Amino acid sequence: MKQLVFLLISFIFAQDDLVYVQAVWRHGARNYYHCNWNCIKDQPRGDEAILTPTGMRQQYILGKWIRQRYIIEYQFLSSKFNENEIYIESSDENRTLTSAYCNLQGMYPEGPSIPHFKKENESLLLPPNQGAQIPRDIGDDALPHKIQLIPIHTQQKALHYPIVIQCPKMNADNKNTQLYKEVNIATAQLYHDFNTELNLQGDEKVNDIIELSHWRDTFICNRYNGDPLPPNLKPKTLQQLDDLANLAQSLEKFQTPNQVKIQSTPYFQRLIENFDSALAEGQNVKYFGSSAHDTTLGCLLSALNLTSAQCQADIYLNQTYIDFAANLIFELYNNINTGPFVKVLYNGEYVPICSDFAKTCEYTRFRSIISAQLVNYSKECIESNQEINFTYYQTPKWAYLGFGIVILLLILVFRAILKLRQTLVQREKE
Numbered sequence: 001m002k003q004l005v006f007l008l009i010s011f012i013f014a015q016d017d018l019v020y021v022q023a024v025w026r027h028g029a030r031n032y033y034h035c036n037w038n039c040i041k042d043q044p045r046g047d048e049a050i051l052t053p054t055g056m057r058q059q060y061i062l063g064k065w066i067r068q069r070y071i072i073e074y075q076f077l078s079s080k081f082n083e084n085e086i087y088i089e090s091s092d093e094n095r096t097l098t099s100a101y102c103n104l105q106g107m108y109p110e111g112p113s114i115p116h117f118k119k120e121n122e123s124l125l126l127p128p129n130q131g132a133q134i135p136r137d138i139g140d141d142a143l144p145h146k147i148q149l150i151p152i153h154t155q156q157k158a159l160h161y162p163i164v165i166q167c168p169k170m171n172a173d174n175k176n177t178q179l180y181k182e183v184n185i186a187t188a189q190l191y192h193d194f195n196t197e198l199n200l201q202g203d204e205k206v207n208d209i210i211e212l213s214h215w216r217d218t219f220i221c222n223r224y225n226g227d228p229l230p231p232n233l234k235p236k237t238l239q240q241l242d243d244l245a246n247l248a249q250s251l252e253k254f255q256t257p258n259q260v261k262i263q264s265t266p267y268f269q270r271l272i273e274n275f276d277s278a279l280a281e282g283q284n285v286k287y288f289g290s291s292a293h294d295t296t297l298g299c300l301l302s303a304l305n306l307t308s309a310q311c312q313a314d315i316y317l318n319q320t321y322i323d324f325a326a327n328l329i330f331e332l333y334n335n336i337n338t339g340p341f342v343k344v345l346y347n348g349e350y351v352p353i354c355s356d357f358a359k360t361c362e363y364t365r366f367r368s369i370i371s372a373q374l375v376n377y378s379k380e381c382i383e384s385n386q387e388i389n390f391t392y393y394q395t396p397k398w399a400y401l402g403f404g405i406v407i408l409l410l411i412l413v414f415r416a417i418l419k420l421r422q423t424l425v426q427r428e429k430e
């Protein structure tokens with residue numbers, strides 16, 4: 001009887017323990033990417049799509065939000081940065097790398113202090129360079145303002161399949177589909193208004209949804225960065241451009257269920273691996289963050305059936321755009337009685353997974369649904385993909401040849417000198 005009561009009580013009060021969190025976010029606001037308005041073509045501009053101050057602020061605040069949830073409320077992560085607990089990766093782009101640093105400033109604002117050294121030991125704090133000095137006002141903070149720096153891992157672009165959507169052979173025909181044509185026909189009036197408002201003539205005229213979305217990209221960047229917009233562009237037209245942005249991206253990059261499946265495979269494969277090993281208690285990492293792109297999130301949202309090119313087209317003009325700093329978080333919980341389960345947040349709100357309404361999904365079910373969608377990514381994208389070049393340095397053949405010739409010449413010269421010396425010595429003797 002006692003045991004039964006205990007079981008009942010433990011069932012009622014059983015805790016949902018958070019076990020593992022995997023987050024992926026889009027970088028914050030950046031500079032424009034396509035030179036289509038108010039910029040000079042063919043002029044080198046350095047890093048075009050760099051993270052702007054607005055984007056830094058967005059990421060910093062997202063990091064604070066993550067801190068509030070997982071460090072303060074759930075007490076899931078240590079309040080001071082613990083490098084065994086978290087792993088952060090970024091695609092190899094300046095804007096995503098910088099975003100990750102800004103995000104982590106929000107998550108771990110406070111860094112460490114140095115040991116309190118007195119006068120005679122202060123030199124331990126200096127590099128061995130002559131004239132090196134301790135800055136005034138730094139006190140015992142390791143770094144100015146006591147900031148914390150956190151390692152961000154990255155890989156060369158071609159290898160970052162989980163967070164960089166780049167399977168070019170997948171979408172070669174996407175502009176020739178029926179859906180693409182239908183959407184373009186339905187957008188005729190918008191093209192007309194847009195071309196008129198921007199006074200575009202002849203070849204400049206826009207009549208393609210993907211190209212239109214490139215213009216929209218410039219305007220959204222300008223809006224976020226406090227730069228001007230075309231004076232005659234009507235707010236209604238701009239709103240229509242916003243509404244089309246998601247659809248254009250889906251049509252271009254992951255239009256069909258097969259394209260979604262293939263391109264979301266590397267991310268989900270790793271998610272399942274991480275969740276599995278978290279449940280097997282084989283690892284210390286509890287928080288895995290990825291600094292990525294709008295296409296990454298778009299593809300994953302499609303793979304979770306939260307959106308799709310078809311459904312975006314169906315409710316044409318009724319979509320929300322994947323904003324700067326948009327984020328998707330996968331939470332793995334365990335419950336002693338009911339077992340592990342998963343919850344997914346999009347921009348901080350739980351979204352339905354596994355079915356149209358449920359906000360939680362048993363992990364076994366989540367695992368089997370996602371696993372059923374996984375394909376052989378290498379086979380589909382890598383083997384026949386000429387674009388992926390490994391950049392290991394190889395000594396070119398001419399270098400070996402040149403080296404050989406030089407050695408040969410040296411030997412010949414050396415022998416000539418020897419011979420000359422022998423002759424001279426012999427002459428002296430004579």
Ligand SMILES: *[C@@H]1O[C@H](CO)[C@@H](O)[C@H](O)[C@H]1NC(C)=O
Nearest residue numbers: 046047048049092093094095
């Ligand atoms: C990153 O920024 C540097 C300059 O800060 C620039 O030279 C480089 O091209 C940028 N990299 C990319 C991938 O844009």
Ligand SMILES: *[C@@H]1O[C@H](CO)[C@@H](O)[C@H](O)[C@H]1NC(C)=O
Nearest residue numbers: 116117118119120121122124
């Ligand atoms: C300086 O360092 C030495 C060796 O670590 C230690 O014995 C000594 O107490 C230190 N002096 C001060 C003033 O911290």
Ligand SMILES: *[C@@H]1O[C@H](CO)[C@@H](O)[C@H](O)[C@H]1NC(C)=O
Nearest residue numbers: 303304305353354355369370
């Ligand atoms: C998405 O929908 C397809 C087709 O109905 C289904 O096969 C798949 O399991 C669903 N995926 C998820 C993650 O719900």
Ligand SMILES: *[C@@H]1O[C@H](CO)[C@@H](O)[C@H](O)[C@H]1NC(C)=O
Nearest residue numbers: 311314315316317318319320
């Ligand atoms: C459009 O979106 C709004 C809000 O997200 C929703 O209330 C409305 O039902 C949607 N309309 C259609 C046609 O899907």
Ligand SMILES: *[C@@H]1O[C@H](CO)[C@@H](O)[C@H](O)[C@H]1NC(C)=O
Nearest residue numbers: 375376377378379380382383
């Ligand atoms: C995936 O495809 C590649 C290339 O076709 C093959 O070498 C590999 O064995 C496949 N992997 C699996 C798990 O089937």
Ligand SMILES: *[C@@H]1O[C@H](CO)[C@@H](O)[C@H](O)[C@H]1NC(C)=O
Nearest residue numbers: 158385386387388389390391
């Ligand atoms: C990769 O290498 C191939 C052949 O060596 C070349 O044609 C192609 O342009 C390269 N791609 C990139 C992205 O460098």
